Amino acid sequence: MNDNKLSAAMSIHHASGFGRTFAKASAPKSKSGRAASPASPCSLVFPLALFHTGEVRTWIFCSALPVCLSLLTPAWAAPSHARRRPAVLMYTVNRADAWKDFQHHAGQIDIIAPQVLVANARGQVSGNVPPKLAQLAARDQVRLLPLIINAGFNETLMDRLLHSPAAERRMVRSLVRRARAGRWWGVQFDFEHIPARDRARYNALARLAGQALHRAGKRFSVTIVPRMSDRPGDFTAGGWRDWAGVYDYRALARASDFLTIMTYSEYSGLTRPGPISGLPWIRRCLRYALRQAPARKISIGAAFYSGIWRGPAGIRLASLPLVPSRYRPLHPNPWKSHVPESAELMRVWQQLPGRWQERQQAYSAVRQTATGTEVVWYSMARSLQALLRLTRRDHLAGISAWRLGQEDPGVWKLLPARRAVPLAAP
Numbered sequence: 001m002n003d004n005k006l007s008a009a010m011s012i013h014h015a016s017g018f019g020r021t022f023a024k025a026s027a028p029k030s031k032s033g034r035a036a037s038p039a040s041p042c043s044l045v046f047p048l049a050l051f052h053t054g055e056v057r058t059w060i061f062c063s064a065l066p067v068c069l070s071l072l073t074p075a076w077a078a079p080s081h082a083r084r085r086p087a088v089l090m091y092t093v094n095r096a097d098a099w100k101d102f103q104h105h106a107g108q109i110d111i112i113a114p115q116v117l118v119a120n121a122r123g124q125v126s127g128n129v130p131p132k133l134a135q136l137a138a139r140d141q142v143r144l145l146p147l148i149i150n151a152g153f154n155e156t157l158m159d160r161l162l163h164s165p166a167a168e169r170r171m172v173r174s175l176v177r178r179a180r181a182g183r184w185w186g187v188q189f190d191f192e193h194i195p196a197r198d199r200a201r202y203n204a205l206a207r208l209a210g211q212a213l214h215r216a217g218k219r220f221s222v223t224i225v226p227r228m229s230d231r232p233g234d235f236t237a238g239g240w241r242d243w244a245g246v247y248d249y250r251a252l253a254r255a256s257d258f259l260t261i262m263t264y265s266e267y268s269g270l271t272r273p274g275p276i277s278g279l280p281w282i283r284r285c286l287r288y289a290l291r292q293a294p295a296r297k298i299s300i301g302a303a304f305y306s307g308i309w310r311g312p313a314g315i316r317l318a319s320l321p322l323v324p325s326r327y328r329p330l331h332p333n334p335w336k337s338h339v340p341e342s343a344e345l346m347r348v349w350q351q352l353p354g355r356w357q358e359r360q361q362a363y364s365a366v367r368q369t370a371t372g373t374e375v376v377w378y379s380m381a382r383s384l385q386a387l388l389r390l391t392r393r394d395h396l397a398g399i400s401a402w403r404l405g406q407e408d409p410g411v412w413k414l415l416p417a418r419r420a421v422p423l424a425a426p
Contacts, residue, residue, distance in 0.1 A: 086391045087398030097405035106140040108415040117148035121160040123167030125174040143185035155193040162201040172212050179218045186219025196245025203248050206255040222252045223260045226285040249292035258423045260400040263301035269337040273309040273375035278360040295395045302399040303379045304407035311335040315373040317366040354378045361386040381410030397423045
């Protein structure tokens with residue numbers, strides 16, 4: 001998601017009727033992972049080998065014939081993915097605060113995903129990875145996964161692109177060429193506001209891009225809008241037609257190495273105040289996703305930002321109940337929202353510390369000012385802790401955090417140094 005469009009884009013998401021049934025980058029801004037499949041043990045022959053299963057270390061004498069060592073793993077041993085920490089993907093934009101965070105915390109990041117590439121209706125790709133970011137990523141062995149978006153997240157542009165096979169091929173060739181030249185780990189699609197009628201065409205474009213990037217030895221990922229069902233009737237007409245309906249979770253999972261579910265902005269600029277990504281809402285979105293795609297191909301979106309709402313005077317937090325998942329945006333909406341950068345966030349926290357909301361796993365606060373009521377919903381380190389527990393419980397591939405430069409500095413205490421295991425290959 002384009003940083004200067006964050007509040008606006010999230011507002012559009014809700015205006016489209018998604019309400020709490022949607023979340024993001026995103027769905028940008030979407031806007032995690034790495035993957036390198038180890039060699040099959042069936043292809044290995046050892047006269048003598050040390051087999052290490054984590055808790056169990058056993059000497060195994062093998063014949064000269066190929067033996068599938070995986071069969072010798074004790075049945076009670078925990079699956080390997082259960083012992084791995086989730087892969088950490090961080091989105092970034094061209095801002096000084098984001099760059100400073102990457103410099104300081106590169107050793108805790110598995111994948112860095114800069115939002116730098118833009119496609120037009122003719123399939124021409126502009127933008128590139130800043131050289132200093134690429135150099136730091138290479139030096140610290142952070143995998144580089146640039147995002148490509150449709151210019152301005154424009155729906156008409158995307159519709160035209162998907163109706164031109166020549167434009168699609170042009171775009172994919174450009175991505176492969178750039179990935180090779182820049183030694184990128186791969187590319188992530190962060191195309192948003194695509195007409196639902198283009199679902200089959202978008203699936204075909206994802207297959208085309210995935211096949212071409214895989215042939216080049218690169219990874220391919222797709223951001224998807226979070227939802228809790230595949231029923232158009234659960235959305236307003238615009239919410240399904242212009243926002244959520246295009247994403248075929250199963251087809252996109254097959255075409256890609258992993259999906260980022262953009263679970264941010266449960267509440268946004270067109271709603272009353274509420275949690276950025278309340279845990280009950282995330283769980284419902286994830287429950288649906290796990291019926292469509294394997295856990296090893298799902299990276300869950302982590303909101304690294306908080307929201308400040310300013311509205312009419314005299315309002316108490318108790319008078320702002322959290323609404324059900326089929327909630328529609330407010331029209332007109334008396335609330336104006338704002339997403340603070342990290343430094344501002346900590347100043348606000350010092351002035352107005354939040355109260356922990358156990359069910360939502362988030363902090364909230366309210367105060368009266370000279371101009372009205374100010375409500376803050378914080379996404380702090382404690383909120384990330386709950387999401388990491390969920391990620392480990394469901395054996396997800398990892399988290400995708402939007403974005404560097406907006407977070408509570410305390411989140412870095414929860415993210416150990418690398419390495420996580422690679423994200424799944426298709």
